[in-house]
Amino acid sequence: MSKPSILIVDDNHDFQWMFRSLLEAEYAITTVDTGFEAIDLLKHHVFTLIITDLQMPSMSGVELIECIKSNEKTANIPIIVSSSMDLERHDLKVAAVVSKFDLTKNLGATVRRVLHDYNYYGSS
Numbered sequence: 001m002s003k004p005s006i007l008i009v010d011d012n013h014d015f016q017w018m019f020r021s022l023l024e025a026e027y028a029i030t031t032v033d034t035g036f037e038a039i040d041l042l043k044h045h046v047f048t049l050i051i052t053d054l055q056m057p058s059m060s061g062v063e064l065i066e067c068i069k070s071n072e073k074t075a076n077i078p079i080i081v082s083s084s085m086d087l088e089r090h091d092l093k094v095a096a097v098v099s100k101f102d103l104t105k106n107l108g109a110t111v112r113r114v115l116h117d118y119n120y121y122g123s124s
Contacts, residue, residue: 002028003026003027003028004026004027004028004048004049004115004120005027005028005029005030005045005046005047005048005049006023006027006028006029006030006047006048006049006050006051006111007030007031007032007038007041007042007045007047007049007050007051008020008029008030008031008032008051008052009031009032009033009034009035009037009038009050009051009052009053009056009061009064010031010033010051010052010053010056010082011033011034011053011056011057012053013033015053015082015100015103016031018103018104019031019051019082019103019107022103022104022107022108023107023108023111026108027048027049027111030045030047033056034056034057034058034059035052035056035058035059035060035061035063035064035067036058036059038050038052038064038068039059039064039067039068042068042071042073042074047077048077048115048120049077049078049079049080049111049114049115050068050077050078050079050080051079051080051081051082051111052064052065052079052080052081052082053081053082053083053100054081054083055083055084061081061083062092065079065081065092065093065094069093078094078095078096078114078115078117078118079094079095080094080095080096080097080098080110080111080114081094081096081097081098082097082098082099082100082103082107083097083099083100084099084100084101095114095117095118096110096113096114098110
């Protein structure tokens with residue numbers, strides 16, 4: 001079985017590096033800087049999971065999530081939001097939320113749980 005593929009959408013290259021370093025042993029990682037790049041990439045590639053920031057220039061993470069969820073081809077891809085924002089004020093339809101302040105503690109376990117919840121590994 002090939003590695004699950006994860007698309008990371010974050011305009012901060014330090015966070016992109018952190019995501020990659022925490023996840024690349026178990027997952028195939030692709031990173032992009034903007035929501036527009038993500039939408040373009042999703043036209044040609046299939047990903048198992050998407051992790052996105054909310055605060056990005058030109059297209060916010062909320063707008064990106066709305067685009068992904070409104071497209072029949074991508075609507076079922078689970079999304080994890082990783083942000084330093086207060087997420088209480090957003091009504092996000094996502095699989096999970098991880099604080100950027102807790103990535104080293106929670107990211108790996110959150111990704112595994114989401115993939116399990118979305119039955120990526122099959123029924124157990």
